[in-house]
Structure formats: C-alpha cells, structure tokens
Amino acid sequence: MTRPPTAAQRRVIDAAEPVTGRLRGTPAQLAALVRHGLAFRHPRPPHDHFLTPAGHRVRESAAEAAPRPAPEPAPEAGxxxxxxxxxxxxxxxxxxxxxxxxxxxxGLLELRRMTNPGGATDRPCGWERAHLVRAAALALEAAGHPPEGPDGAGYRVRATPQPEAVAVHGPDEPTLRACAATLEGAGWQAGEYTEPRTRERYLLASPRRA
Incomplete structure (x- = not known):
C-alpha cells in the first residue's frame, strides 16, 4: 500500500462485517481497496469483497484508538x-x-487460508481465537445446528473463565455429541464435562493449534 485509505474507504473498512470482514461499498471503493492490498474479491459467486489481513489491521488500529466497548457487544441492526x-x-x-x-x-474459511501458516483451513485463525463465542457459534450454525430457542432445544455457547475455551450447552447427550463432532471437524477440540453443582453435562471447546 502506497498511501493511507481515504476517509470514504476508511468508512467502508470500519463498516466491514465483524465475523468475516465482508465489505459493502461502491465498485470504485472496493476496487481501490483491492489495489491497495486491503481487500480481496472472492473467486466464487457472488464475488463478495473481504478484508485482507492488512485491512483487518487498519480496522483494528482504529478500534484500539477508540473508546473500548463492552465485551461481545450486541451487533447493530443489519x-x-x-x-x-x-x-x-x-x-x-x-x-x-x-x-x-x-x-x-x-468468508471465515478464506480468512483462515489467508492468515494461518501454510494457508491451513482445518484449524481456527487468530480472529476466531479472539472471538471464541462467536466463532464456535458460527461453526455450529453453519453446520445446521439450531441455536437454543424458547423451548430450550438447541445449543447455547457461553464464555468461560478458562483461556481459549467456551462452554457449549445442550438439552441432551445426542445434541452435545453432535455439536462436539461439528466443532472437531471445524478445527476445535471438544470434551464433555459435568457441572459439579447442577450435574449438567456440557462441552468445553477450544481451538486446535496444530
């Protein structure tokens, strides 16, 4: 990149989707970001544009300079x-x-390819390690697992005090086993545990490193 992004380009970068880095903007803005190495055009239809690692760094530098939000804030509408x-x-x-x-x-698989050593897509990338709850939930939802609804069925992903680990809860053993298989296939390690006080079974999952 030969010069900083313009104010309009910066707004496009700042508005990128938090999970995937997918961009929305005019064709001219997106093309300029690609030229400067801040975005790439996905080769498969619908040929969306996504932030490159350099683009993510630009966005993260702006976030670090701004007042820090509460952990895992609720997403804005849309x-x-x-x-x-x-x-x-x-x-x-x-x-x-x-x-x-x-x-x-x-988009997340493409981010793995671009940021993991050797372009590996079989294990989580840095973004996922920094957003464990959302990353695990995306792997589960993308595999077709229903999230917990009013009836109590489906998975529920929550943060834990342990570093690089999330808890996945479900209504029964089959749900937990199915979620464990999905996470392991997505590059996570998952094991079943019992909560000592309530005797509830749950998964403890963490990103695999190699």
Whole structure:
C-alpha cells in the first residue's frame, strides 16, 4: 500500500462485517481497496469483497484508538452475528439467514487460508481465537445446528473463565455429541464435562493449534 485509505474507504473498512470482514461499498471503493492490498474479491459467486489481513489491521488500529466497548457487544441492526443461543427472537426469514450463515462461514474459511501458516483451513485463525463465542457459534450454525430457542432445544455457547475455551450447552447427550463432532471437524477440540453443582453435562471447546 502506497498511501493511507481515504476517509470514504476508511468508512467502508470500519463498516466491514465483524465475523468475516465482508465489505459493502461502491465498485470504485472496493476496487481501490483491492489495489491497495486491503481487500480481496472472492473467486466464487457472488464475488463478495473481504478484508485482507492488512485491512483487518487498519480496522483494528482504529478500534484500539477508540473508546473500548463492552465485551461481545450486541451487533447493530443489519450486521451479521452468529447466533449463540438464547436470543430474544429468530430471524424473520430462515432462507435468508441460511444464505448469510453460509456466506459468513465461507468468508471465515478464506480468512483462515489467508492468515494461518501454510494457508491451513482445518484449524481456527487468530480472529476466531479472539472471538471464541462467536466463532464456535458460527461453526455450529453453519453446520445446521439450531441455536437454543424458547423451548430450550438447541445449543447455547457461553464464555468461560478458562483461556481459549467456551462452554457449549445442550438439552441432551445426542445434541452435545453432535455439536462436539461439528466443532472437531471445524478445527476445535471438544470434551464433555459435568457441572459439579447442577450435574449438567456440557462441552468445553477450544481451538486446535496444530
């Protein structure tokens, strides 16, 4: 990159989707970001544009300079976020949600390819390690697991005091086993544990490093 992004380009970068780095902007803005190495055009339809590692660094430098938000803030309206379970409402359109989730997962795999050593896509990348709850939830939702709803069925992903680990709860053993298989296939390590006080079974999952 030969010069800093313009104010308009910076706004496009700052508005990138938090999970995937997917960009929205005019064709001229997106093309300029690609020329400067801050974005790339996905080779498969619909040929969306995503931040490169350099683009992520530009966005993160702005976030670090700004007042720090609360951990895991609720996403703004219209911004994609994986469903962690226990949300107040379900998406209005299941078909549209499925398209969003699939696009987010493909974008995350591309981010793995661009940022992991050797371009490995079989294990989580740095973004996922910094956003454990959302990363695990995206892997589960992209595989077709339903998040917990009002009836108590489905998965629920929550942070834990342990470094690089999330807890995945479910209504029964089959749900936990299915979630464990999905996370392991997505590059996580997952094991079943019992909560001593409530005797509830849950998964403890962490990103695999190699």
């Amino acid at each position: 911004v994609f976020a994986a469903r962690v379970g226990g949300e107040d409402s379900a998406p209005a359109s299941a078909a549209a949600r499925l398209r969003e989730v699939r696009g987010a997962w493909q």
